[in-house]
Amino acid sequence: NWPTSVTIKEVGPRDGLQNEKVFISTEDKIAWINQLSGSGLKNIEITSFVNPKWIPALSDAVAVAAGITRVPGVTYTALVPNRQGLERALEANIDTVAVFMSASETHNRKNINKSIEDTFPILKKVVEEAQSAGKSSRGYVSTVFGCPYEGIVDIEKVISVSETLFEMGIGELSLGDTIGVANPKQVQEVLEALLKRFPANKFALHFHDTHGIALANILVSLDMGITIFDASLGGLGGCPYAPGASGNVATEDFLYMLNSMGINTGVNQEKLLSASRFIQDKVGRPLPSHSLQVCSL
Numbered sequence: 340n341w342p343t344s345v346t347i348k349e350v351g352p353r354d355g356l357q358n359e360k361v362f363i364s365t366e367d368k369i370a371w372i373n374q375l376s377g378s379g380l381k382n383i384e385i386t387s388f389v390n391p392k393w394i395p396a397l398s399d400a401v402a403v404a405a406g407i408t409r410v411p412g413v414t415y416t417a418l419v420p421n422r423q424g425l426e427r428a429l430e431a432n433i434d435t436v437a438v439f440m441s442a443s444e445t446h447n448r449k450n451i452n453k454s455i456e457d458t459f460p461i462l463k464k465v466v467e468e469a470q471s472a473g474k475s476s477r478g479y480v481s482t483v484f485g486c487p488y489e490g491i492v493d494i495e496k497v498i499s500v501s502e503t504l505f506e507m508g509i510g511e512l513s514l515g516d517t518i519g520v521a522n523p524k525q526v527q528e529v530l531e532a533l534l535k536r537f538p539a540n541k542f543a544l545h546f547h548d549t550h551g552i553a554l555a556n557i558l559v560s561l562d563m564g565i566t567i568f569d570a571s572l573g574g575l576g577g578c579p580y581a582p583g584a585s586g587n588v589a590t591e592d593f594l595y596m597l598n599s600m601g602i603n604t605g606v607n608q609e610k611l612l613s614a615s616r617f618i619q620d621k622v623g624r625p626l627p628s629h630s631l632q633v634c635s636l
């Protein structure tokens with residue numbers, strides 16, 4: 340009972356690079372994003388309009404957005420934490436504004452310096468103003484499957500944050516396994532609870548691959564009707580305000596699995612791998628992707 344097609348949302352240029360010690364030059368970021376948009380990926384999260392003091396790796400957000408070649412049919416998304424970020428994102432002509440917060444109080448405070456309660460009105464304004472400007476929006480809930488500071492997160496908290504974000508008018512909600520601690524049984528339980536309240540096509544799943552079971556978690560999600568997944572080329576990534584977070588599931592490994600299952604994505608594996616080799620070279624260390632290791636033999 341697998342879907343016939345799946346949407347891969349590439350978050351490498353944002354989640355992948357936000358925690359990298361090496362500053363990838365603006366020119367290289369632009370070249371990489373252009374390779375990604377040439378590979379058949381239809382959704383790319385290209386950067387973050389957060390406080391550059393918090394995320395120096397993406398301090399060139401405006402220049403990156405201005406420098407890339409926009410491919411018709413490709414949606415370019417960026418992370419936006421507040422109105423100041425939205426202003427910059429609108430100037431940069433971003434297509435989709437991604438707001439973000441956590442299901443756990445401590446991670447929310449460490450990551451965006453506010454309580455959950457104080458975050459809601461800020462994000463609501465961002466979503467409303469994005470909508471008035473003709474932009475679509477997406478939301479992220481982090482620490483859905485576990486918090487680096489609080490451990491297990493109550494499903495009720497996830498439901499309540501999700502509900503408030505949907506009420507704001509976000510088009511889609513990405514459920515974040517921020518530190519990669521989810522397991523297939525838990526994914527099933529969390530999705531069962533959420534899918535009683537909201538339709539499956541409103542969700543994306545965002546798995547970090549700390550323990551190598553992101554693909555197992557994806558498989559369970561697929562089986563439960565989820566068809567949108569975030570992934571990061573090479574398996575790059577992590578959140579600097581979530582100790583222990585490793586990279587997202589590697590896009591090329593995920594694509595390999597979908598291709599072998601006959602599930603359509605529209606993405607070209609060779610072009611994707613070549614973009615992965617490019618960024619591996621720039622980052623200057625072997626990336627966690629399995630496909631990349633096989634193909635470089």
Ligand code: HMG
Nearest residue numbers: 388389390393420423424450451452479481482515517578
């Ligand atoms: P703050 O310091 O509390 O902000 O940061 P503030 O409103 O008090 O302002 C302080 C200073 O920041 C001021 O400058 C503002 O102008 C500036 P100063 O007067 O000191 O020179 N400022 C900004 N500058 C540029 N763009 C902005 C902006 N906002 C304020 N948008 C804030 C609050 C939310 C901005 C900060 O905490 C922040 O930037 N946090 C971002 C952290 C982050 O990016 N984390 C990683 C992404 S989330 C993630 O990875 C999880 C995810 O992948 C899903 C998952 O895996 O679970 C999405």
Ligand code: MG
Nearest residue numbers: 354515517578
């Ligand atoms: Mg993430």
